[in-house]
Amino acid sequence: MTTADPHLLTGAHALHALPDDERATFERHLADCEPCARETAELHATAARLGLAVATAPRPAMREEVLRRITAVRQQPPGPPAAPRRARAALRAHRLSRWTLAACLAAAAALGGTAVWQYERAEDAQRQARRAEQGTAEIAAVLAAPDATTRAAALGDGATGTVVVSRERDEAVFVASGMARPPAGKVYQLWYDDGGTMRSAGLMDPGRADQAVLMEGAVDGASAMGITVEPEGGSRRPTSDPVALMGLPT
Known part of the structure; x- marks a missing residue:
């Protein structure tokens, strides 16, 4: 393992370029360093935006x-030689x-x-x-909208999350990195916070640590978003304490 300053590894972590031992050490560092956690989350979101901006669909x-x-x-059907x-x-x-x-x-x-x-x-x-x-x-x-604004946060255990909002499109995307698997039979569910009333914004893929999710429904007047752990298929209302709460960027 190298002795590189962990404050200089945010970009390498965002691009999944760290060896396993350095990645584990750096993610432990993220738990105690808010500036690095915020910068790492923003770089993860930027990497996702750049990757998706050049995505091409197969020809119709x-x-x-x-x-x-x-x-x-x-x-x-299988059979003996003719x-x-x-x-x-x-x-x-x-x-x-x-x-x-x-x-x-x-x-x-x-x-x-x-x-x-x-x-x-x-x-x-x-x-x-x-x-x-x-x-x-x-x-x-x-992610490519001209008015897109972002807000990043550390989610604990080395995970980071960034929410990208386009008010013009009235849509939001949540970009997660390093999310731990939810317990068996459970799934992460996203929520919009409408003045204290939680409105479902869809489910995350429980098998993926890194993902970008288009939040379901319009942003509308929501001022924040949350993540909870729910039974497979999701819930109409949150049934657990939030894993994270984040204000939406304005």
């Missing part, structure tokens, strides 16, 4: 091309009967069902890709 024709190929390519052509012909002539025909019809029906199943899975994947693409584009739009 790709979806149709994938769907067309999935429905056109026939699934071949016999020579003459032997196969003799075997077909010898064994072709109503039972063989019935088996062929059953196989055709099974393959037809496989094609339908493949098509439905492709449709599901397409819908998921559209949602992901739309979410990424909306996050990028907020």
Whole structure:
């Protein structure tokens, strides 16, 4: 491990460029150094903004091309190597009967069902890709908005959070770094604080320590935001003490 001044490692931490031992030491330093925690959170948000600003969506024709190929390519069941052509012909002539025909019809029906199943899975994947693409584009739009303002805070245990607000778009994005996994069966839920009344702003991905989340709903008159630990699927109202409370930038 190097003896670098921890105050000089904020940029490297934001870009995930520290070795594991240095990262652990630096994150312990963050718990006691508010200026470094704030600067690290702001750099994480900036890195996210730069990354999402250059994100590109796949060409629209790709979806149709994938769907067309999935429905056109026939699934071949596993089996032994094919016999020579003459032997196969003799075997077909010898064994072709109503039972063989019935088996062929059953196989055709099974393959037809496989094609339908493949098509439905492709449709599901397409819908998921559209949602992901739309979410990424909306996050990028907020982060790149000319009026975007940010506020950063240390969340404890080395985690940092930054909220980015565009009043013109009436939207907010929460950028988290180093978030610990919630307990099993739990999820982090975001909230808008409307004068003391908490309004749900969506759920975070419990499997990701670093993420950017488009907060659900309009910022409207909210003056702050909070994070709580809730059961999977979220809650209508907070059921636990907040992990963090942050004022929204003006």
